[in-house]
Amino acid sequence: MSDVREAEGRMRLHKPQVVFGVGGGTKIDIAKLSSANQRVPFISVPTTASHDSMASPFASIKGTGRPYSIKAQSPIAVIADTSIIMEAPYRFTASGCGDVISKITSTLDWKLAHERREEYYAQYTSSLASMSARHIIENSSLIKPGSEEGVRVLLEALVSCGVAMCIAGTSKPCSGSEHLFSHALDLVAPRRALHGEQCGLGTIMMAALHGIDWRVIRDTLRIVGAPTTAEEIGIEDEYIIEALVKAREIRPERYTILNEKPLTYRSAKMLAEETGVIG
Structure with missing residues (x-):
């Protein structure tokens, strides 16, 4: 501050x-x-x-x-000048893809909160956020080092996500259980990866909890060069498990799939192993 x-x-x-x-x-x-x-x-x-x-x-x-x-x-x-953004290490661009693809699960969490708690939910805003994630999935082959077209695809999606939050007046369309996992990881791990990298891992696991095809998310992250395992972001398995268990406590007022399916150490370990996030 x-x-x-x-x-x-x-x-x-x-x-x-x-x-x-x-x-x-x-x-x-x-x-x-x-x-x-x-x-x-x-x-x-x-x-x-x-x-x-x-x-x-x-x-x-x-x-x-x-x-x-x-x-x-x-x-x-x-x-946003694409020529300047392209000069940054490509890792930042791949991280941005992880943050955008997290809208797959954040919008599901937002809808779940509406269904269970009758919280405010806007279909248009949710669609705008999830469309941004689909934009990355559908155009993932364009996003690679040295590709200005790929940077444009990512910038379109990132700005759309920001607009979704502006319209909603809340971060819920773009921040759900996968972000809670990332915030928890920031607290428990001795070092941090990039925000979008952590959210990408979280999205893989939260998609599995939601019962949707988490492999599509994992494969998209691999295509754009983003990490899909704890080893790739340099964080030990034990901290991934601890963050999964702790995530629900980060924002108790925010209802997500973690409220529907609370994780114990054992179930968190199984989730991370089944999705390949830990070995």
Whole structure:
């Protein structure tokens, strides 16, 4: 939060008409939250395409006391230069695909919460988010190192996800059980992988819990060069299992498939093994 406070101080001093957030997800989120607090419009200028923060109204900031994102404000514009984004390590692009494909399970979780708890649910918004995931699946062969067309496909999907959250006024269409797993992993593992990489693994396992074809998700991630195993992201199996068990506790108010099918250590281990996430 110190970076957010520093940015707010500069805004009070210089009184800008608009704030530009230039960089990766962390820089954009700092600009997003600080400008929201100072009631200054914000423009997002991403230099990587690693997750959907570039167009969403939510920010993930260390020091807030929450392992998940908080409401900030939507950008009034997103300026994404594909030639600049292509200069970033390809790992960030593959991570972005993991974040987008997670909408397969997050939208299922959102609908489940509506059915079980009569929570607000918007079919159009859900369709927009899930369509973004299908866009990646259907065009996965285009997403590869050095492919500007692939970057465009990913950017379209990421911006659509951000718009879905703007319309819904909640992160639920884009953040479900797979994100809870990723947030839990951030807390229990001694080191982190990229957000989208963790969400990709989470989506494989949560898809299996939902009873849908998790192999399609795994295969798509492999095609775009994203990790599909704990070994590939450098995290030991024990932390994957612990995060699966702990995930439901991260946001108790958020109803997901983990409420329908609570995981014990044994069932979490079986889930991770059956989907090939751990060996």
